[in-house]
Amino acid sequence: MPRRFKKYTPFISAGLKISLSYRLDFICYRLGDILEAVVTYFLWISIFNSSNAVTIGGFSIQQMKLYVFLSFFVSVITKTGVSDNIGEEVKDGSISMRLLKPINFVDTYLFSEIGIKLLQIIMLAVPIFGGILIFQSMNPSSVPVNFLNILFFAFSAILSYFINFYFNVCFGFTAFVSKNLWGARVMKQAIIAFMSGSLIPLSFFPKIIATVLQIFPFGSFVYTPVMIYLGKYQELELLEVLGIQLFWTLAFYLLSRFIWSVVISKLTIQGG
Numbered sequence: 001m002p003r004r005f006k007k008y009t010p011f012i013s014a015g016l017k018i019s020l021s022y023r024l025d026f027i028c029y030r031l032g033d034i035l036e037a038v039v040t041y042f043l044w045i046s047i048f049n050s051s052n053a054v055t056i057g058g059f060s061i062q063q064m065k066l067y068v069f070l071s072f073f074v075s076v077i078t079k080t081g082v083s084d085n086i087g088e089e090v091k092d093g094s095i096s097m098r099l100l101k102p103i104n105f106v107d108t109y110l111f112s113e114i115g116i117k118l119l120q121i122i123m124l125a126v127p128i129f130g131g132i133l134i135f136q137s138m139n140p141s142s143v144p145v146n147f148l149n150i151l152f153f154a155f156s157a158i159l160s161y162f163i164n165f166y167f168n169v170c171f172g173f174t175a176f177v178s179k180n181l182w183g184a185r186v187m188k189q190a191i192i193a194f195m196s197g198s199l200i201p202l203s204f205f206p207k208i209i210a211t212v213l214q215i216f217p218f219g220s221f222v223y224t225p226v227m228i229y230l231g232k233y234q235e236l237e238l239l240e241v242l243g244i245q246l247f248w249t250l251a252f253y254l255l256s257r258f259i260w261s262v263v264i265s266k267l268t269i270q271g272g
């Protein structure tokens with residue numbers, strides 16, 4: 001590991017320890033996520049059973065089953081709490097201790113989350129992908145296993161996380177001015193859940209709206225990696241959507257640096 005990253009390894013360890021320290025909390029959140037996926041699964045099964053169409057929105061029933069659980073998996077591993085953490089630390093004044101550390105402010109959150117994500121991936125990847133691969137092997141004509149798609153899916157999911165992370169960093173920095181993000185955070189989560197494809201695939205939207213959502217960062221959060229796994233993109237389309245993800249990763253990273261340079265002078269420490 002490069003020397004400049006070694007100083008952040010304690011934050012990765014801290015992220016792992018936080019998850020392991022609050023085991024019941026961690027398990028309850030994961031069970032809640034799984035329950036949400038199961039409810040969504042049976043909802044779509046009911047929709048397909050009540051329809052005479054073989055495909056709906058470009059999805060067969062087998063593809064929709066995979067979409068539900070893949071979108072659940074991507075949503076969990078790309079979800080970030082950085083804006084919540086920044087908002088809470090600004091509100092209670094504990095952010096002052098983080099600012100005193102002689103290291104990059106944003107990277108302390110990033111590497112702590114990497115530790116948390118490692119544990120989430122270990123716990124979810126085996127049962128989720130084990131079940132998905134078994135399902136695909138039983139339905140090879142509908143959704144064949146394609147290891148190249150799996151590789152691109154993994155790369156796209158990593159980009160999705162970084163887009164989400166730096167987007168939420170930009171959002172979290174508004175707490176330096178507004179002091180409290182709770183109401184805005186609830187609204188943000190609802191909008192992203194609807195526009196990212198985690199609830200409804202974007203292909204169900206009118207074509208112009210679906211295209212706009214895919215060009216803007218919303219589609220990159222969940223919809224793009226899942227569609228890559230399902231093999232819905234041809235070669236040029238695949239390069240295009242990955243290029244969009246790379247663009248938004250860089251754009252939000254640079255935007256976060258700019259917003260930081262502006263809002264740091266407006267921070268007022270509250271409480272401790």
